[in-house]
Amino acid sequence: MKYIGPIDGHDMAGVERALLKARNFNGPVLVHAMTEKGRGYAPARANEADQFHAVGIIDPETGKPVEPGSKQSWTSVFATEIADIADEREDIVGITGAMLIPVGLHRFAEKHPERVFDVGIAEQHALTSAAGMAFGGLHPVVALYATFLNRAFDQLLMDVALHKAGVTIVLDRAGVTGPDGASHHGMWDMSMLQIVPGLHLAAPRDATRLREELREAVAISDAPSVVRFSKGTVGPDVEAEERTEDGVDILARRPSGDASNDVLIVSVGAMAEMALEVADRLGDQGISSTVVDPRWVLPVPRSIVCMAAEHRIVIVIEDGVRAGGVGSRIRQEMRAAGVDTALNEVGLPVEFLDHGTRAEVMERVGLTARQVANDVVAQVLGTKVPFARPLPGQQAPTGQIPKIK
Secondary structure (H helix, E strand, O other): OEEEEEEEOOOHHHHHHHHHHHHOOOOOEEEEEEOOOOOOOHHHHHOOOOOOOOOOOEOOOOOOEOOOOOOOEHHHHHHHHHHHHHHHOOOEEEEEOOOOOOOOOHHHHHHOHHHEEEOOOOHHHHHHHHHHHHHOOOEEEEEEEHHHHHHHHHHHHHHHHOOOOOOEEEEEOEEOOOOOOHHHOEOOHHHHHOOOOOOEEEOOOOHHHHHHHHHHHHOOOOOOEEEEOOOOEOOOOOOOOEEOOOOOEEEEEEOOOOOOOOEEEEEOHHHHHHHHHHHHHHHHOOOOEEEEEOOEEEOOOHHHHHHHHOOOEEEEEEEEEOOOOHHHHHHHHHHHOOOOOEEEEEEEOOOOOOOOOHHHHHHHOOOOHHHHHHHHHHHHHOOOOOOOOOOOOOOOOOOOOOOOO
């Protein structure tokens, strides 16, 4: 391994000379360039927090936000709650991978600087360190971008889960993040986490549930726990009509009071508002539904499987990839319990999704209330697979032999 540096990363001629020199080596070369974040742009240099590391839409002349920043973000909810938890419990420690402010550990660090650790851009070290801290009597909270969890998967599986370490992982920017582009969509986490034995996975739908599920997560001392949430503004709370004994929130029954409706809609995390809109659209077509939020999607709550048996079809709406996601796991648990109700996974395709707002990306992949409702209507009518269970006395649809092109 050859090494060149350190060089001034702002000296374009110097950088070019170093790269030309590196090109002429017959082997791997490390070029070490030193830069200053925000250099050349006064508003960024004046930003003491992080020099506009995660800047929103600003006036380029002044650096001031174009829109007022009064709206509450998912990250800010976590930041306040974890700082409060740290005040209450001295065993709580925070770990970040060079993202202290973007992942919301800054308020914790301001109050308890000796209990927050930055491992740099090395998520694998964060998880390995967390495992050791857990066995030393602490409860680490590792805060990462969801898209970068893959960098620490081996350590999560073999250092944390295998040894039943009480470590909580908080995944910010989960699901479709929008303008950050393909590399930052946190869309693979739920599929990856499905194969980790003993892991607990929570997907809060609103600010109240984020606070609630975070506290439940740090109370787990004998297994890894994960709490994942979206990027951006957190919407209004979505209150439940009731909660089952195993913690599943029933958000709506359309019509109300009916426990054996046509469609069971399982909403994962921030998809709750869309799920409720789907239920409204189905109701306009005379199709009854029940909307539930598992809160903890792993392990799959038993009541989800029981409710699936009472409905004609199950629709799981998630903002992760469909392949190996929450819907797939629920289907497996249903089959293991002998429940043969049809299930359709509604989520993201296995693709690198282009830039766009969250709404634009969701529209492009068909993850909208209108599209989901249209598909469910066809499934209930028996014109689109998977077919809903027929009503008593109704002939089961046979479908057609597909033409493979």
